[in-house]
Amino acid sequence: MSPLVTIATRFMVLSLVAVGGVQSILPEVHRVVVDVHHWVTDAEFTQMFVIARAAPGPNMLLVTLIGWHVAGLPGAVVATAAVCLPSCTLSYFAARAWQRFRGAPWRRAVEVGLAPITVGLVLATGWLVMQGAPGGWVAYTITAVTTIVVLFTRINPIWLFAAAGALGLLGVV
Amino acid sequence: MTPSFAGDGGRVTLGELYRGFFTAGARGFGGAMPWARRVLVEERRWLTPREFTDVFGLCNFLPGPNIVNVSVVVGARFGGPRGAVVAFLGLMTLPFLVVLALAALYTRYGHLAGIDAVLRGVGAAAGGLVFATGVKMAEGLPRTALAVGFLALAFVAIGLLRWPLVPVLFTLAPLSVLAAWLRRA
Numbered sequence: 635m636s637p638l639v640t641i642a643t644r645f646m647v648l649s650l651v652a653v654g655g656v657q658s659i660l661p662e663v664h665r666v667v668v669d670v671h672h673w674v675t676d677a678e679f680t681q682m683f684v685i686a687r688a689a690p691g692p693n694m695l696l697v698t699l700i701g702w703h704v705a706g707l708p709g710a711v712v713a714t715a716a717v718c719l720p721s722c723t724l725s726y727f728a729a730r731a732w733q734r735f736r737g738a739p740w741r742r743a744v745e746v747g748l749a750p751i752t753v754g755l756v757l758a759t760g761w762l763v764m765q766g767a768p769g770g771w772v773a774y775t776i777t778a779v780t781t782i783v784v785l786f787t788r789i790n791p792i793w794l795f796a797a798a799g800a801l802g803l804l805g806v807v
Numbered sequence: 808m809t810p811s812f813a814g815d816g817g818r819v820t821l822g823e824l825y826r827g828f829f830t831a832g833a834r835g836f837g838g839a840m841p842w843a844r845r846v847l848v849e850e851r852r853w854l855t856p857r858e859f860t861d862v863f864g865l866c867n868f869l870p871g872p873n874i875v876n877v878s879v880v881v882g883a884r885f886g887g888p889r890g891a892v893v894a895f896l897g898l899m900t901l902p903f904l905v906v907l908a909l910a911a912l913y914t915r916y917g918h919l920a921g922i923d924a925v926l927r928g929v930g931a932a933a934g935g936l937v938f939a940t941g942v943k944m945a946e947g948l949p950r951t952a953l954a955v956g957f958l959a960l961a962f963v964a965i966g967l968l969r970w971p972l973v974p975v976l977f978t979l980a981p982l983s984v985l986a987a988w989l990r991r992a
Binding site: 650682688690692699710720722724725726730732743745746747751757760776784794795799806 | 836841913949
């Protein structure tokens, strides 16, 4: 079977079970691409994970890199599409159904109930990202300054990212 | 001027959808979610803060990367099926190209000179941005003991105890929704 077809079918199935995002299926992705198909080695998988995190955007680009490694640009496109298409289609129809129940009391209860958990998750993510940061007083200062500037000013945080990246490049962080 | 949220098709064109999500994806170092909120709520005002929290909350329960789901849901809301595709492509275009370029550089040179150092700095800023975004979202919540309690439980379970997301989500959410249902006026 063409590797493109294998990539497509494997990732399309994984797409539908990736509740909580791609990180929740990473162990299974690792099993499939390293242990079952031997498309990449353990070390290559780790490298791809690091490279994917270096790019902006959704943290699912590891899948793009696996596709690229196996079958070049077509592989990258097929892998990315395969991991997105089923979950995106589901989201599309879920959103349409959701729209239909606008004004229903149970929908309002779901939204009111989910909101604090959603915000708790965002705060926990921020906390975990901070824990994963390099540490040291320069890094803590960057985190604190970014938090304060984002909360209390209208300055676009992209400038803080640029400054923080420059400090990193200079070896200060 | 506030855009209309009356229903599908609103007042956001396909081109605007593409550019809005392109911006969120392009800036999204360390996670695209805070940038998506910034673009959708603060810069372009396509969604109110509460609408964003609702959409993002829903997308957390759907499989797939949650911010990709947000692009599909918001795109569909303003532009139907075509809007969903356009918003998705906007979000993905640049990150897709950048990750391939990084991989090509890595393959060629065996290392990513400087990238790691830059990311150490950006990583520190990204934590602050996500945290501040969470605080902004918290400001829109009702000041009830229930809301504060469930927020704290989610934060402690995921952030401090580092329990796995899916069981935490599927335990806390039904309880919180049930509580909201019982307390409805």
